[in-house]
Structure formats: structure tokens, C-alpha cells
Amino acid sequence: MRYIIAAAILLLSIQAASAANQDTAELTISVNVVESCHIQSAGNTLSFGNVAQDAGTASAQTSITLRCSRDRPYALGFDYGRHAQGMQRQMDNGSAQIAYQLYAGNAGARPVGPLNSGAEVRGVGNGKDEQIPVYGSLKLDSHQPAGQYSDVVYMTIAW
Numbered sequence: 001m002r003y004i005i006a007a008a009i010l011l012l013s014i015q016a017a018s019a020a021n022q023d024t025a026e027l028t029i030s031v032n033v034v035e036s037c038h039i040q041s042a043g044n045t046l047s048f049g050n051v052a053q054d055a056g057t058a059s060a061q062t063s064i065t066l067r068c069s070r071d072r073p074y075a076l077g078f079d080y081g082r083h084a085q086g087m088q089r090q091m092d093n094g095s096a097q098i099a100y101q102l103y104a105g106n107a108g109a110r111p112v113g114p115l116n117s118g119a120e121v122r123g124v125g126n127g128k129d130e131q132i133p134v135y136g137s138l139k140l141d142s143h144q145p146a147g148q149y150s151d152v153v154y155m156t157i158a159w
Contacts, residue, residue, distance in 0.1 A: 036159075037066065037067070038068075039066055040065035040129070046061075046062045046134060047062075048060045054140075056140060057138065057140070058137070058138050059135065059136065064155065068125025068126075073125075074124070075157070076132065077112075077113065077156045078113060078154075079114050079154045081151040081152060089101065089102065092149060096144065100136055100138040103137070104132060104134055115156050115158055
């Protein structure tokens with residue numbers, strides 16, 4: 001019985017000694033959630049495909065995927081492209097150009113332009129992927145040299 005009492009006293013003294021060596025401090029946890037808008041860049045292509053020299057006109061359609069914070073207004077601008085002459089967009093094949101236009105809105109009713117031009121696409125984010133339809137049109141004359149023409153237009157989103 002004496003051994004049990006001695007063991008109990010020893011155990012209590014060990015616990016008291018370990019409790020005597022403690023310290024407490026605060027750890028603050030925080031996060032700053034910010035609104036965002038992103039243009040999904042994969043696959044952003046507008047292709048007119050193969051167009052005959054005597055076709056006269058051609059049109060094409062694609063869509064741009066955006067994701068913006070819910071209830072956050074945004075503006076999507078399209079610059080005039082690498083080969084523009086002033087505000088006229090042009091595709092280039094190295095020696096010749098083809099002028100083209102870009103449109104958005106209901107069935108391509110409205111020309112699009114850079115941010116702060118008055119021709120940007122405006123909307124309000126819903127927190128999910130959103131498809132913005134973009135339309136292109138061009139006019140050819142029968143003297144247009146055959147070849148592969150291209151341009152790159154930079155899109156910028158502001159929110």
C-alpha cells in the first residue's frame with residue numbers, strides 16, 4: 001500500500017512539474033477576399049475558315065469565357081490588333097492585308113473597341129463562367145491575294 005501511495009505522489013509531482021512549464025500566445029487567422037474578373041484564355045480563336053476570293057463577304061462567330069465576382073460590373077475591351085491602321089483592324093499575310101470588324105451584343109449588333117472607347121462590352125458578373133459572343137465580318141474584293149491571313153487582338157477586362 002505504501003508503494004501505491006508513493007507512486008501516486010510521484011505521478012502527481014511529475015504532472016505538476018510539466019504544468020509549470022507552459023506559455024500561451026495568440027495566433028491571429030485572417031483572409032482578405034477580393035473581387036476578381038478573369039478572361040479564360042484557352043481556345044480564344046475567331047476563324048473565318050476557307051473563303052473564296054470572289055465570295056465578297058464572310059462572317060464568323062466565337063465566344064469568350066469570363067468569370068467575374070457576383071454582382072460586380074465589368075468592362076471588356078478589344079484593342080485594334082497588331083496589324084491595325086488607326087482604328088481599322090486588319091489581318092496580314094506578310095504582303096497583303098484584309099480589313100475586318102468585330103462585334104458583340106445581340107447577334108453582333110454593336111462594334112467592339114478598347115477600354116474607355118465607349119465600345120467595350122459591359123456586364124455584371126454572376127460568379128460563374130459567362131459566355132460573351134463575338135462576331136467578325138470582312139469584305140473581300142476579287143483581287144485579294146490568296147494566302148493565310150491572321151491578326152492578334154488583345155482583350156482587357158476592368159472591374
